[in-house]
Amino acid sequence: MDIERLKNDAKLVLCRKYYYGGFAFLPFLWTINAFWFFKEAFYKPQFEEQPQIRQYVIRSGIGALLWMVIFISWTCVFQINRASWAELGDQLSFVIPRGIP
Amino acid sequence: MALLEFFGCAFLAFGPPLAMFLLTIAKDPIRIIILIASAFFWLLSLLTSSLLWLVAVTLHSPIVVGVIFSVLFQELFRYFIYLLLRKAEVGLKKLTESDTAIITNKNILAYVSGLGFGIISGTFSLVNVLADATGPGTVGLHGDSNLFFLTSALTTLCFILLHTAWGVLFFHALDKKKYLALVWVVMSHLLVSLLTLMNSSQLYLATILPAYAVLVVTALWAAGAAGASFTSLKKCLTGPPMTVQVRVED
C-alpha cells in the first residue's frame, strides 16, 4: 500500500491503529509505524493532522527503541549466563543445546 | 579459505554475465523474457543431447560423438530461437512502444538470446563444481591440478561470452545470408568443445588459450557484424558520451 495516496485523515487513523496495536506486545508494529510515517510527521508541509501523527510516530519510535534495548540486553544476559544457569538455562532454550556446556 | 576460492571463482565466471544482465537486460522486461526463452531453448537442446547420449551409451560410442552431436543440437536450437524471434517481431513491435531500440537494432535480440544461451550453459557446467568448492578441500590429492576450480571458472566464462558472440554472429549471418559466418559459428563451437576433451589429460592451458583466441576472433567478428568499427570506437573514445546521447535524442 502506498500511503502517499491516502487522505490525511485516513493516514491519521492508520497511524493511530498501528500505535495502539503496538501495546499488544507487538513492538514491530511500532517500528513499522515509526519508519512508515516518519516523512509524514516531519518532512511533509504542515497539515491539520500532522501534530497528532508526529506524536504517534515519536511515541512508537520510543516504544520500539525500548523494546529493542530490552531484547538486546536479555539476549546478552541469556547468552552469557545460559551455561551457568544449568537447568534453568536449558528450560529457557528453544533449541536445546547439543554438544556444548 | 575454501570460501574465498568459491567466491573468487563465482565472481570470475559469473561476474561479466552478471554485469551484462544488470546493465543491459534487466531494465527491459521484453529482454528478460527473451533471455529466459533462449535459455529454455538451450535446455531443450540439452534434453535432446541427453536422450541421444542415452542411446549412444548403449552403443558404446566414444564421448567425441556425444560432443559433436551436442554442439550440433545447440546450434539447431539456436536456429529455432532465431525463427521464433523473427516470427515474434510483429508482436514485439506492438508491445514495445517505449523502447524502439530492440526493434530498430536487430542485433540486440541476437545479443540477448546469445547471452541467454551462455548464462544457462555456464550455470549448468559450473554450479556443481562450485558447490564442491565450499568444502574444506581443494582438488589435487590424486594428482590433479589444484588450479581445477580456477580453470573451470575460466572455461565457463569463455563459453558464456562465446555463446553471446555466437548468438550475434549467427543471427546476423542468417539475416544477411552470410553463410561463412554461420560456418564459423558452428565450426568454432565444435572446435572449442572438442578442445575441452583435453581437460581429462589435464592440458588445461591447451584448452583455455585456443578457446580465448577463438573468443577474441568471434567477438571482433560479431562486433563488426553489429556495426562496430575502428572509426566508431575512435568516436566514442574522443567524444564525451553525454553529448552523444543528447544529440541522438534530439
Place this chain on the structure above:
Amino acid sequence: MANILNVKIFLWLSLSVIFLATGLNADRITEKIYQRIDEGFSCFRRLNGTHQIGCSSSQSGNVGVVHFLETKLDFDWLLKVGPDAPYVVLLPPDLFRRENLMTLKNSGKIAGVVVLNQTDTTLRNPAPKPPYSNDLTCPNKITGLYKEDAFSSYCDSNPWNPAGDGLLFEDFKFPIFFINETKLNQSVLLNDCYHKFNRPIEGTPPSYPLCAIELKAFMWAAVDTPTCLRRGRLNMMFNPQPSEYCDPLGNVNIFVPVLAANKSDGPVSNRSIIFVSARMDSASIFDGLSIGADSAITGMATLVAIADMIFQFKSDIRRGDIENVFLVLFNGEAFDYIGSSRMAYDMTLGKFPKPMKEENPSQSPLIGLEHVKYWIELGSLAPQAGNTKVYLHTDPKSRSDSGVDTKVKDLISILQKNQGNLTTESIVDASIPLPPASLQSFLKKDLTIPGLFISNHKNAFANQFYNSEWDTFQTISSYKLSKHLADIARTVSASIYELATGQQMPSYIQVNETLLESTLECYLVNANCSLFNWLLNGRSNLASEMVLPTYVGVSHGDGAYKALSLRTRHLLAMISGEPLDVNKTGCINSDHNEIYHYYWLGESESNNASGTCYRSTVKTSHAVSPAFEIENYDWASGEYSSWTESRWETFSVRIFLKASSLQAVSIFVFGVVVLLLSFAVTYWVETNSVLLFPASPEAVAC
C-alpha cells in the same frame, strides 16, 4: 539439510548430463577432492554424575594438516616450528600415551589425533611395548567397597593397575581415531598423504598445497549425566525430531541357576546358595575395540567350562545343605560395577530374579544376599610366563568378623585341597584389600558374605593391558593357556562338589577342553566361528575374522540383545540345557516362563529339520546402574555407577588437499577484479552503444 541434499542431487544429475554431453570429465568433483577412510574406530564421549570424558569434534568436523610423529623427537618440531597449525597428528600406538597426549592437548596446535596402527600382511600386529593401560591406577575405586575406610588408601601406594595412565577418563576437545592400515599395501595416510605432501625436509616446513584430514565425531551430550538426561528429556518434548542426548551404559547380566526352583517349593533357606561369577566386559577409548582378552574373557571362559562340569553333577548338589548353585556373568563391570551393583541392589529390594507376582505360578523364589553361602569370583586368569600361580584374594574387612573368617578359611582350604596341578597362594596379609572385583558390590551391601576372588596376580595386575584395546589374544596367547584355565575350572568345580556334598568329585567328571578352546577362539580370535554359528543356527551375520567388542554398550530399554550377550546366553543355554524331543515350531512355541526358556539351537542352513530344542534355566537381568532407577538420585554421591554414553550421528574420516591461503586470496582478488572490471566495461559500452554500434540502414530496411 535434506533440502541442500536435494539441490545437490539435482545439480549433480543435471551436471552429469551436461558433462556427458559436452565431453568434460564425468568424474564427480568430490572424488577428485576427497578420499574417505572407513577403517577407523573413534573415541567418543561418556559422562558420569559430575564430568564428561572422551572426545568430540565440532559439529562440522575438525580439520587439520596431517603430521606424522614417528618418534618422541618429532614432537619438538611440531611444537616449536610447525607453522601450519592446526595439525592432526598421526601417532604410532607406542606413542599414544598420557604424557604425549597431554603435551599435544596443551599445545593448542592440535585439531585431532589419529592412532595409526600399521599391521603387517597377516593382520597380526604386535601390541605396543607393555605396560599399556588407559584405565585408572585404581579402577572403580569410587564405587567400590573401600571408599571411606582404612583400606581406601591402600591402592594409592600399591596400585592395582600401575600401568594405568587414566587416558580413558580424560576429556578431549578434539576427536581421536584409531585407524588400521596394512603396512605393505599402499598406506593412504602415510604414503599418499603425509610423505607425498607434508613431510618437512631437514626441518624446513613443507610448502602448500598440504594434505589435510577431516575427523568428524560430534557428540550430542555435554557436561555430565544429569545435564544430558535433562536435555534429552526437554528435546524429546519440544523437538519435532525428538531424540535423547545420551543413554545409560547398560546391557544384561547372564545367570544360570543350576537347579530349577519354583516359588511353590517354599522360600530358599539362608546361606544355601553358592555363587560363581565372572565379568564379561572390558573397555577402551575406541568404539568397537575392546576384546578384553585377560580383563574379561579368561575368567568368563573358565566359568563356561565350570558350568559344563557342574551340569554333569547337578543331581548330586542337594545332598548336603546346599540348595543351589548360581553361575553369573556380570556386564558393565569396567564402568563402576554396573552389573553387580544392580544385581545386589535388586537382591536387597526383593526383586531378584524377578519381583513376585501372585498370578504367575512359574516363578523362581526370591534370592537375597542372605541366601549366599559362598561367593567365588573368577578374575583375570591368563598364565604368566614364569609364574602360573593362582592367587586367592579375600576381603579383610568382612573377615574381621570371626564367623565370616572361618567360612572364608574353609573355602580356601577346600580350594587348595582340590588344586590338583595348580599352585595356589592365598593372600594372608590382612592389610591387603580385595582387588577390583564384582564381589565388592555385594560385600558393600552385606559384609557377612564369605567370598573369594581368584586371579593371576598378587599385588599389581599381571595383565599389562588392563581394559585397553591391546588386551587381545596375542598378548595372552601361550601353549599353556587353555590347559591352565582347564585346571582352574577343574579345581573350582571339584571345590563346589565338595562344598555341596562333602565328598570328592567323581573322576569321570572332566573338563571339556574342546569346548573351552572353541570358546576362547570365538571370543578372542574370530566371532564367525563354528560354535557361534551353531548357536545362532547359521545366521550370525558377522564379517569373517572379526572379534566382537566386550564394551558394555548402552541400554535403550528395548531389551534387544547385543551381539555378544546373545551368543553368550545361547552358549550357556546349550551347556545347561536339557535336550528335548520337540520340533522347531513346538520348541519356539513352548511355554517360556521365568523358570525355563526353550532354545532352538544347531539348525544348519541347509537342513531345517536339524537342530535341537534345549530347555534351560539361563536367564538375564538388567545390567543398568541403580542410579537410573532411583528417583532423585544424588549424582554426585558416587554410590552407584552414573555412566552414560553420548549419542552421535556419524563418525567419518576423509583426507584432501588444502590450498595455501595465498592461492585462495589470489583467486578471490582475481574474481573481484574481473567482476568490477566487467561492470565498468559493460557500463561504458552500454552508454556508448549508439555510437559504437551505429545501426546500419539495411538492418532497418530488413
